[in-house]
Every structure is written in structure tokens, then in C-alpha cells.
Amino acid sequence: MGVRTWLGEWPMFRQATGSDPLGRGAAVQSPRTRALEPRTREADEVVKSVCPYCAVGCGQNIYVRDGRVTQIEGDPDSPISRGRLCPKGSASTSLVTSPTRVTTVKYRRPYGTEWEDLDLDTALDMIADRVLDARRRGWQDTDDQGRVLRRTLGFSSLGGATLDNEENYLIKKLFMALGAIQVENQARI
Amino acid sequence: MAEAHPVGFQWVMEAKARGATVIHVDPRFTRTSAVADLHVPFRAGADIAFLGGLINYVLTEGKDFREYVTAFTNAAELVGEDFADADVEGVFSGYNAETGRYDPISWQMDGAYEAPAAGQRDHWEPELREEHAAFTSDTAGGVGDQAYAPSDPERDDTLQHPRCVYQVLKRHYARYTPEAVSRVCGMGVEQFLAVARAITENSGRERTTAWVYSVGWTHHTVGAQYIRAASILQTLLGNMGRPGGGILALRGHASIQGSTDIPTLYDLLPGYIPMPNAHLHEDLQSFLDADAAKTGFWGHMDAYLVSLLKAWWGDAATPENDFAFDYLPRLTGNHGTYGIVRDQIDRKTFGYFLVGENPAVGHANGKMQRLGMANLDWLVVRDMQMIESASFWKDGPEIETGELRTEDIGTEVFFLPCANHTEKSGTFTNTQRLLQWRREAVHPPGDARSELHFYFHLGKKIREKLAGSTDDRDRPLLDLTWDYPTFGVHEEPDPQSVLAEINGFDADGNHLASYTQMKADGTTSGGCWIYTGVFKDGVNQADRRTPGAEQTWVAPEWGWAWPANRRTLYNRASADADGKPWSERKAYVWWDEESGSWTGHDIPDFEATKAPSYRPPEGATVEDALSGTDAFIMQANGKAWLYAPTGLADGPMPTHYEPVESPVANLLHDQQDNPAREDIDRAWNRLNPAMSETYPYVFLTYRLTEHHTAGGMSRFLGYLSELQPEFFCEVSPALARERNLEHLGYATLISARTAIEARVLVTERMKPLRIGDQRIHQIGLPYHWGSNGLSVGDPANDLLGVVMDPNVHIQESKVATCDIQPGRRPRGPALLEFVESYRRKAGVEPGGIT
Structure with a gap:
């Protein structure tokens, strides 16, 4: 590794000499962070949808990979929301992928004290x-x-x-x- | 709006950036107030005094938009001589103290009966109809339609006659002076006048003012009249049917508008056709005669209803059997949700489906809700998470107090997991009547299914079990059109086929393009007439997604708005009587003389080629009876009603009544609260007495940005629970001193129903108000919490009792009273004794579960 390359990998040097004087972008990237990609880029498809919370009806883009929702973003095409989502809409990925979601039938018989499974x-x-x-x-x-x-x-x-x-x-x-x-x-x- | 509809609020900020004045009228200082030009704090429940004060200001200062008022409203019509105003007493003519109900016959116009386009349509009991027939006997229709015959009332276009609507209105609101408003609402006279000046200066030819409201206006014993008051004000100022105007309801669920249009509501059929009430010898014709006007577009209710019956019962609906009209069950009064719960407690009804709703947390008087469920034979809950309404038998508050024991609760509970919004296709209708199609992104996991799947297969199963039945009551089920195409391993019904049925077909099986194609002879079908056109040309119009940046500011190619893709209702009123825009700045739709048609930025909400100069011939019916200036086409007379001679259960003009649980006396009228309100007088629904020293403080419930309704879609999520981790109450520093409440400590709030605890937030956002010689404290309570999920707390709604508006049977949950004390609430049976001790002190009968 030459001195120039070594220096060029030093964030302070890049910040001082490059196009990112505030050190908020390229200057502070490591090889690992440079290689990171948003999970939206890996999606198999992007499906058009609408936010399920209030009645404003903000547009959502649902990012899907291997048959699972990986991310939900605001839809910039929507003339209603122009790509924006509120805290609830922004959290809707965790709504649809919630680990506490119940996915099987639960049955409580009369006077029963516990849930039972049912087909x-x-x-x-x-x-x-x-x-x-x-x-x-x-x-x-x-x-x-x-x-x-x-x-x-x-x-x-x-x-x-x-x-x-x-x-x-x-x-x-x-x-x-x-x-x-x-x-x-x-x-x- | 910034709190509960933040993304919609961006448009308010856009307007502000372009010079609009933003005024926030709210008891609390919120994120909306923070960016408003003016925040007006006032007392919860005093809105009609405030709006009435504005109406009075407009009328006494002569600030109404006179050309608009004369062209488009009933201001000139004369009210009948029998009408007596509420006046000092506060009660209108026609009140029956024994039944607690009004007979509206004396509210009628002079020389004409006018049919309501909404509300109490069928309160014409036979004898009233007969009496009424005397002065409308020369009608155009056949036997039996005397009640709704078109006729013109007497009028005075100079607006001077003492009985003309304009003068009646002026007298009614004369007592709502700025000083009176100030005393009732707790706002300064100058503050009130600042609002009055702002809205009047911002209305007229060149400018429009919009009012935006939410359930802060509807959750009252006079909720419908709040909205009426706003409509009177907006109509006087010429702000209806115009861009930048209107009264905009911000609704709180993704498709709460859709579930009102295609109503999972007891009193409506799709498209706001009323559910039939039980009458002797009623048939299709007598129903239409009693419930539909003969003039205006409701004159086509026969076509809308017959098309609906054809959509539901297909070939079994024939002219010979009245298109199966008798298959529809009949109402005999109020079957709203609180009445249903009362009947559950009384074991008069046995089963309950809960689909995406959590009443144990989200409804007023949670104890009543849970007690209802504990008395059922069976309960089906369809949700994504284990909500409190599914697990009440195991961990509800009444289990903790010992009022209920798990082993004694006989309710059989089925929890069925449901699909979420990414796992099914279908339409939501948003708060501006816009239908937007969502496309299925992934399949639902495990046993989770869409409601479409559940109800389709439940219906199939029930029909299989009844196959071959000769029982007459099973005919509607067996004759039902219930054969939607399905796809996939789970046999999911095709939602597009359902939307196509809602849209409707002609006799040749073509998709209808407009409700104007519907016929009353059974040759067309359509499940919801106002949605006809959503499948125009066989195209799913709700799935149109032309980017906003690639179309006009009205954005007509994004989704589809009912009716007929019109984005602003009654937009004929955006042009003057001659069809010219009121101003260049506010041009929206206008009459184009050259082409002989209406045109503009939106689809005209008017017959396309009806000239402004059109005047109806004698005896004309339906839309032909409306002139070229009758912009309000759903009204029987085409006019906006400043005075409503019929349709309301509690008076023709909004009147200030105090909330049932109010700390003060009514300073405007002798009558303290709405005399026509609906009560449920039971031990589990005790009310705090008005002006009670035991329950001296006002509280109001509200939503936070970071949570959603009863929490089923937010309290179970990590991010949202971190952002708003705990139930709290907002109190002013003055109240904190008065009751020794410590910021971040606990407080116990007590009503005649129960006591709950919350963390204390002492904040200047809450201001004590001066009402008469009293100082009134208000407490804010977000209502999202319950016992399940990541973030838990007591439900604020448990503190509320149920007392209702008589028009819509909505509870008064935006204002009630309580006491507040420092520290945590008692646990177990001690809580019951604690609450009872308060009831004793207040002179309230013993309460709770008996």
C-alpha cells in the first residue's frame, strides 16, 4: 500500500481534501459501509399499495423479496402524500412482519382458562x-x-x-x- | 390535524406558505397549534356557542356572501307559522317531554313539505302523513306519495319577511354575541373577534375558507348539530362547492369512509339508501314514497335500490315480487352499537363478530363492552394481534377486581388471524372519497385470511347447510348471488369481481359507466350506486396511478372519487348564478356558452348540458325539477339548507347545550343539555351529575401521532411503543398545584364508571379557562392503551359513560368530567370500593356490575 493510498483511506484526509468537507457522506465511508446497499435495491418487486392507518390514504411502495415484505416506503407518485409517511406509516414494515402476530386459530372453550389450537x-x-x-x-x-x-x-x-x-x-x-x-x-x- | 393526519397536514403548510392564515381552535395546544398563526384555546363541548357566535357575527355585520346566499340557499323561504324557536327556554316547538322526542311537523316551511336528503328520513308516522296530505294534495305522483310531493314554499327574496329563513336564523343566533361566546367558551372577546374577522375577510368572490374537523366535533350529544352549525356558517360565507372551501371531515381509519358508503352500519344500505323501517303493509313503492324525495337526484332512489336488489338477488328479484324488497330485514328503532352491547349484557343477543375493531379499549365505557362480551354464547375475533377484546376473559380489568371470574365466563371465543393490507388486493376509500386499489404483495401466513375469504366461505358453508330448506326465511340466503370466481390454493375470491358487482352491469352484461344509467325496471344491477363508474369500460379505475407530477393539480387520474370521479362535491356553486366563475382566482367549473356545457378543472357535479338559465316546467320531477342554479342536486329543492325543516331529531337549527357531564350551567338557554339525547340508564353506566363538586374537572380524549386508535396496530410495534411508551394525562401547572400532581409521577382519574391511572405530564399546553366566575381545568387523555402489547396502560375510555346524539347514536366521548388525585389507583376489589365512595359522595346511585 503506497503512502498516497494509505492517506486516501484516512477519513480526515478525505474530508479535508474531497467533496465532503462536513464528513457526512463519502469521506467517512469504509470499504464495508461503501459496499452496503439498501434492502430496497435487492427487492424482487415493488408493489403499489396504500397505508393502512388513518384515512389520508398515503401511497406506499411495498418491497418484496423471496415472497416476504422487506421494506415499505412512501410512494412519491401519489398526489396525496408525495412520498411521505408519518411515524405509523413508516413503521408499517414492522406491522406486517411483527414477531407477535398471531397466525394460527386460537380457541377458548366456554369457561376455559387457556387458549387451545383449532383447525x-x-x-x-x-x-x-x-x-x-x-x-x-x-x-x-x-x-x-x-x-x-x-x-x-x-x-x-x-x-x-x-x-x-x-x-x-x-x-x-x-x-x-x-x-x-x-x-x-x-x-x- | 398535524397530530393525527400529519401527511395530509402538508397541504395546510403548503397553503400557509402561499399566504393562508391557519387558525387552530382546540382545548389543547398541539403540534397543529405550534405552526398555526393563531391558537384559540376554549372549553370542550362549547363549539355550537362558538360557531353560533360566528353565524351571529356574519348576520349582524351583514358579512354574508349575499349573491351566493340568494342563488344557492333556502334563505328566502318562509318558515311555517306553527314554528316556535328555542329562544330563552332552549326547546323548539314539537317537543314531547314524555318521550323525550321531537315531532318535526311544526318546523315545516310555509306551504310545502320538504323531504330530507339524509338523516331522519322516515319519521312520518301514518297519521302525520295524512295530516300533511291536506296541503300537498295536487301531486305529480301516484297513490301514497303525498308526503314527498314537490311544491314551492312561500318566499321573500328581499330576505326581510320576519318568517323567512334568513331572519329566523338571525333571531335564533342573536343571543350568541361575542360577549356571550366569550363567557361560554372561555375565550377572550378579542380572540373571538379575531377569528370572526379572519374568516369573513377570507370569504367571498376572491377567497374561500375551509373548516377541518374530526371526532372532536362528532363525539357529542349534539354532534350532528355541530356539523350543521359549520354548514350554516360556510353556506352563508359562500364556501361550499368551491376550491379551498368546504367542511372537511378528517376520518380516522384507512377505509372508514368506504365502510360508511358501503355501510357495515345498521341503518343504511349501500349508497346512503336508508334501511327500511317496519310499517304495516309496506311494499317497495310505499318505502320509496316515504323515504325518497320526488325531486332532485334522490328521486332516482327506485333505480338505485332496484339495482342493488338485482345485484344481491339476481334472477330471484323480479317485478312480480317487488324485486325481492321483502327479503330485506326491517328496523324498529335504534340498533346501534351501544344498544347491541346492552342487549348482550341482557342476554338478548348471543353471538358477536369483531373484525379489526377493539371495543374493550377503543369504545366508551370499556366495562360495558367487556361485560357484554362476557355474556355472549360465542365471540369471533378477527385480528392480527392478541387484542384486549379477544383476551378479556383471561386478563381484563374486571378479572383483576374480581367482578368477573374466568371460570364463570361462558363465552366461547374463536380468534381467527387475518390478512394485512399487503396480503390482499382491494380498495380503501380515503377521507376525500377517493377509492385507491391496493395490489397484493405477498400471501398471508399460516391460517391468516382476508375478510373477503372468511365471509365468502362462511356464506358458502351456511348455504350448504341450508340447501334444500323450504323455510321461507332461508330464501334470501339460498337466492343470494354468491358465486365469485376464486384463485389460489385457499380459494381466495377475486376482489375485482366484487368491485365489478358493486359498480354494476346493464342488461347485456356490460359494466355501467354511471349511476345515471341505472333503471328501476330490473334491467340493471349495481351494489352501490355512488360507486358506479369505478369499473367503467371494464377498467379498475381505482387502480389508476398517473403520477401526481404528470397531471393537473386536481389529479383526476389518481384513483377514483365517488361520485363519477368528482373531486369537489356540489362544485356547480363555484360559479355564479349565470355560470361564470365567482372570480378568476377561484375558477373551478363554469358554463361554456359556446359548447353548451359545463366545463372546468374538475368533473362538474351537475348535469353536463343543463344551462344556468334552465327553469323547471310545472310538475317536473327528479333532476328536471331542479333549475340551472340549483347546485345542491341531492336536495329535493336543490338548495343548501340554512334552516332544516326536517331530517334532524333535535331541532331545525343548532343550539348550544352543555355536555351531559358539564361543570357549568348553560349560559345561553335555560335547557341545560340536549333534551332529545339518548341515555342508557344502568348500574354499569352511571353518569357524573352536571356541576358536581365530586367530579369537578373536564377531560377529553384524543390521539397521538405515534399510535393508532385502540392500539391493535401500534402498541404491538417496537418503534411506535418506544416513541410513545406510556399512557399519560396532560394537566396545567395550575391544576398540578391544586391537586399536588407531580410531573412524571402518577395520577388517578376517577369518574362514576371507574378509576384509572396515568403518568402526569404537567404542561403549559393546557390552560385553565374562566367560565362565568368559575375557573375550569381541562385534562387531556390519549386513549390508545390497554393491557396487551409492548406498551401497556389503563384505557382512557374506561372513564367514559355512554350518552348519545339522537340523530346518529354517537356517544359523547370528547367531553366528560372526573376527579384527579396524585398517586396510583387502588388494585383489586379496593378499586371498586374507591369508585363507589366517589359515587356516594356525588349522590350517584350504586354502580358497577350487579
């Missing part, structure tokens, strides 16, 4: 049975004045503001066909 299909079948039973028990054909009601008060639903329009549509459609009027969401809260 998803079994759970769906049990829920369908319970819906039909509660629907029957809460059914009202008419009221005491003889007015047609054709409804059930046996069960209800709460939630929708965090869901997609298409999902809200299926919830409302199914509940109306069941005769279940008690459908509510955060808009009332």
Missing part, C-alpha cells in the same frame, strides 16, 4: 353452526303490532373501517340475507 376449517364449520343457531333463536317474523320484521337479533358484527370496500360489501350482503340487522363499525364510534 381453521373446523373453526369455520363451528362458526357457521353457531350463526344458524343464534339466527334461529333471535328470529322475529313480526312485532306485536303485526308489522313484518323478518329479521334476527341473535348475533351482531362490529368492524369495517379497517377493511376493504369489497369486504364490507360481502359482510353487509351476507348479513342482510341472514336477516341480521345488527351490523356496525367504527364510523359510529
